[in-house]
């Protein structure tokens with residue numbers, strides 16, 4: 001066996017406020033944003049909110065390898081300004097962000113986080129999970145989709161990139177469904 005590359009510790013847990021600073025650092029490196037104290041405070045408020053579901057996957061030691069944040073889509077009503085067909089609903093959880101640190105990518109961690117998000121969303125009675133994703137990342141979501149997504153929004157938030165709308169139906173017995181949580 002080769003131990004040169006330490007495999008990720010795939011412990012996952014719902015986020016706590018103590019994780020906020022490390023998550024902000026990871027977010028900054030992934031998206032090249034500058035993170036202000038106000039952003040960290042906003043993240044902590046997110047974490048305190050009973051309706052937001054954030055799952056993280058731990059890396060080696062104290063590091064965080066990645067996280068996914070699901071928010072009630074009703075709180076994301078401004079998305080209709082970008083995607084006029086978006087329908088916020090109390091039954092829908094919206095993936096606000098999913099991010100895996102570069103050194104842990106392509107090892108199945110985003111898939112693991114998605115599966116956990118699905119389980120937590122089902123436990124809380126959500127019927128669907130939605131997201132806007134760059135088209136090149138659609139394969140990440142394909143195992144959970146019924147049909148090919150049909151809506152792609154050009155120049156998402158003036159980023160120069162298109163984003164495709166996806167929706168996962170939680171009522172169905174999909175691969176992410178888990179009955180042991």
Ligand SMILES: CC(C)(COP(=O)(O)OP(=O)(O)OC[C@H]1O[C@@H](n2cnc3c(N)ncnc32)[C@H](O)[C@@H]1OP(=O)(O)O)[C@@H](O)C(=O)NCCC(=O)NCCS
Pocket residue numbers: 030096097098099100101104105106107108109110111112133134136137138139140141
């Ligand atoms: C997108 C991202 C979350 C994927 O995380 P990951 O842990 O590497 O994903 P997984 O290992 O679970 O990948 C599962 C499948 O998704 C697809 N996929 C994942 N990353 C991909 C990429 N960069 N390009 C194309 N397909 C990709 C592949 O089909 C992959 O299966 P394979 O490795 O057997 O080919 C990660 O690359 C990331 O954080 N990127 C930076 C932030 C970002 O773009 N977030 C998404 C938009 S908010």
